[in-house]
Amino acid sequence: MSAYSEVFRQLDVLLTKHRAFWQFMPFACKGYPWQQHMPALSDWLDQLSDDEIACLLQDAEKLRDAIRPFLPDAELLFELAALPVLPKVSDGLSSLPRGLDTGVPGRKWHQIQAFQDVLPSHGLSWLEWCAGKGHLGRILAAMHQTPVTSLEWQQSLCDDGQAMATQLSLPMTFIQGDAFSPESAQLIQPEQHAVALHACGDLHVTLLRQVAARKGRAVSVSPCCYHLIRNAVYQPLSADAKSSQLTLSKHDLKMPLQETVTAGERVRKQRFVEVSYRLGFDALQQSLKFSEAYLPVPNVQKALLNEGFEAFCRWAAEKKGLCLPEDVNFRHWQQAGEKRFKQIERMELVRQIFRRPLELWLVYDRAIFMESAGYQVRVGTFCGKPVTPRNILIHAQLENEWNSAP
Known part of the structure; x- marks a missing residue:
């Protein structure tokens, strides 16, 4: 019996029951998807000020309490999304050689330190999956004095990482x-601890599958970018997930990554401008009957946003091969975009309740x-969300040797 089947089942029931509140594309909606069967929720959202929206997006407990009258299951979702903090089993970084953090941004270095601090020590060699320049591998090699094999797709990163390792x-x-090749799978050995910090989508799933198939002793992964998959929809791994009624698109799989973390005023203003411009252009093109559905446009250079809404629309029209008439009332459509932005922010407030539960469903x-596959598994967080919102670690091993913190 799985240690996680019951909590998975409860999450699955709630996510399935409440699909109308999260499994939709806000940009494609003309109104709240729940307007007909829960108008009181819509009225409450419309009465919230922009400041109240920003506050609730940043405080999960306040959001849970505020939305509970409309969604009583918010309480249980909040509880099911809670995870234990994994204990530290290492604190020896102060004695490591200088230069390990060369070229690593401070926030990324803190993530790597926190990840390695909770890894059980089995005295095994390491396989660093999707290694980049081997920042994590350098700490593991220095801390444990055991060999590290670092697999990386880009040759230039391999060269830089090898040079740093040799120097140290x-x-x-x-x-x-x-990482998807049979040759890479051959790197996974029975007496080995495989690790992947923020390997995206199918990359970390492939590692788990290959470790299970080849009976590697231990594997520790911190999942990221669940939507980066090769199939059009999510392919469940476990029998529990395969029996679920949920079908998850790549858009659905992006949702956990959109969990709000504290952003500065400048970033929030820039997001408002860009998103409202996109929505305003979409309202304009729909009025001209170019497309009845939401029309996405490519990524935009931020400097273009400073040139105003009209310049953005003309750029977007050119990118989509559309010809705008000369008499467009751009001010009207800019205001329409700003109005749609406010409603989408309120839709995202409701979806926020389901972001972490959906991530836990995947985890x-x-x-x-x-x-x-015969592994003993432990799931928990290795750092706080301010360090990284993708702070979940899955550790699986063939024997029960969890080390305790000193």
Whole structure:
């Protein structure tokens, strides 16, 4: 019996029951999807000020309490999304050689430190999956004095990482390769601890599958970018997830990554301008009957936003091969975009309730899959959300040797 099947089942029931509140594309909606069956929720959202919206987006507990009269299950969703903090099993970074953090941004370095601090020490060699320049591998090699094999797709990153490891006299070997290839799977050995910090989508799923197939002793992953998959929809790993009624598109899988973290005023203003411009252009093109559905446009250089709404619309029309008439009332459509932005912000406030639960649904699918392959699994957080919102670690091992913190 899986340690995580029951909590997965409860999450699955609630996410399925409340699909109308999260499984939709806000940009494509002309109004609240729940308007007909829950008008009171719509009225409450419309009465919120922009400042209240911003406050609720930043405070999960306040949002839970505020929305509970309309969605009583918010309480249970909040509880099910809670995770234990994994205990530190290492605190020896102060004694490591200088230069390990060369070229690593401060926030990324804190993530790497926190990740390595909770990894059980099995005395095994390491496989660093999707290694980049091997920042994590350098800490593992220096801390444990055991060999590290670092797999990376880009040859230039392999070269840079190998040069740094050689300079520090660390037992690291970089291998250029495609993580999806059979050759890369051969790197996974039985007496080995495989690790992946923020390997995207199918990259970390492939690692879990290959470790399970080849019976690697241990694997520790921090999932990221769940939507970066090769299939059009999510392919469940575990029997529990395969029996779910949920079908998750790439758009659905992006939702956990959109969880709001504290952003500065400048970033919030820039987002308001860009999103309202996109929505205003879409309202304009629909009025001209170019497309009845939402028409996405490519990424835009931020400097263009400073040139105003009309310049953005003409750029977007050119990118989509559209010809705008000369008499467009751009002020009218800019205001229409700003109005739609405010409603979308309120839709996203409701979806916020479901972001972490959906992420846990995905995480527990991975955990249950590894348990079914004979692994003992532990799921928890390795750092606080201000360090990184993607702070979940899945550790699976073939024998129960969890080290305790000193």
